[in-house]
Amino acid sequence: MRHGKKDNHLSRTHSHREAMLQNMASSLILHKRIETTLAKAKELRKFVEPILTRAKDDTFVNRREVFRALNDKDTMKELFGTVADKIASRPGGYTRIIKLGNRLGDNAETCLIELVDFNELLLAAASEKAAATTTKTRRSRRGTGARTATEAAPVAETAVAATAEEPSAEVVEDEAPAAPVAEATPTEEAPAAPAAEDDSTEPKA
Structure with missing residues (x-):
């Protein structure tokens, strides 16, 4: 068997x-x-x-x-x-x-x-294929780097815009105490009106 x-x-x-x-x-x-x-x-x-x-x-x-x-x-x-x-x-x-x-x-x-x-023909074809694969890999890496740089640009612009908006916020804070000062002048003039009324009442007496 x-x-x-x-x-x-x-x-x-x-x-x-x-x-x-x-x-x-x-x-x-x-x-x-x-x-x-x-x-x-x-x-x-x-x-x-x-x-x-x-x-x-x-x-x-x-x-x-x-x-x-x-x-x-x-x-x-x-x-x-x-x-x-x-x-x-x-x-x-x-x-x-x-x-x-x-x-x-x-x-x-x-x-x-x-x-x-x-077999020289198949060996040459295999080496060309390997070279093409390596080239594609390098291109994809470069493309990724370009995308990273492109994505980094909007981030930088956002940071610049934020720093540009910070002084305006400080200006609003500076203007905030100015509002009570403007309101204080009518309160000081308010007692002057009754004084004028007292002067007008004295000649009537």
């Missing part, structure tokens, strides 16, 4: 399957991209990515294990030279599968499997 065994045998014996994966891995490392069926590409990805991880650390043990898997000196030279330098900073996910549609003869799903760090 094959409980939990999810490997695709690809309708081949073990030796045939291993030889096929070795050849496909060597072609992928040398040419950086190959076209194959989707089922083979998925199995090749599981086969070649551990090899690429070992190639990042150039030791005798890793070279021996990689040569046991690939069995090709030209591939070893390319892998531990050019490819290892390119993938040194990548923590995993060295390959990319791009579906191409179905094959005309047997209607099999075909795809392109490639090394991620060797």
Whole structure:
């Protein structure tokens, strides 16, 4: 029984399957991209990515294990030279599968499997996208600063208006005591009227 065994045998014996994966891995490392069926590409990805991880650390043990898997000196030279330098900073996910549609003869799903760090067009597009995102972020920050300055201007104008209105309030306070002084003059003239009436009554007596 094959409980939990999810490997695709690809309708081949073990030796045939291993030889096929070795050849496909060597072609992928040398040419950086190959076209194959989707089922083979998925199995090749599981086969070649551990090899690429070992190639990042150039030791005798890793070279021996990689040569046991690939069995090709030209591939070893390319892998531990050019490819290892390119993938040194990548923590995993060295390959990319791009579906191409179905094959005309047997209607099999075909795809392109490639090394991620060797697709110059996609790398250039990704860098341009990152630059555009950074530019947008800077513009939004500048816009926020401009809005802050615009919002600060009305606050400053309000403060100036408040300081301009303060002297007028003081003037009202100064004028407030002047009102009782104006009312005091009629009260002083009020006793003068009865005095005049007394003078008029004296000649009548």
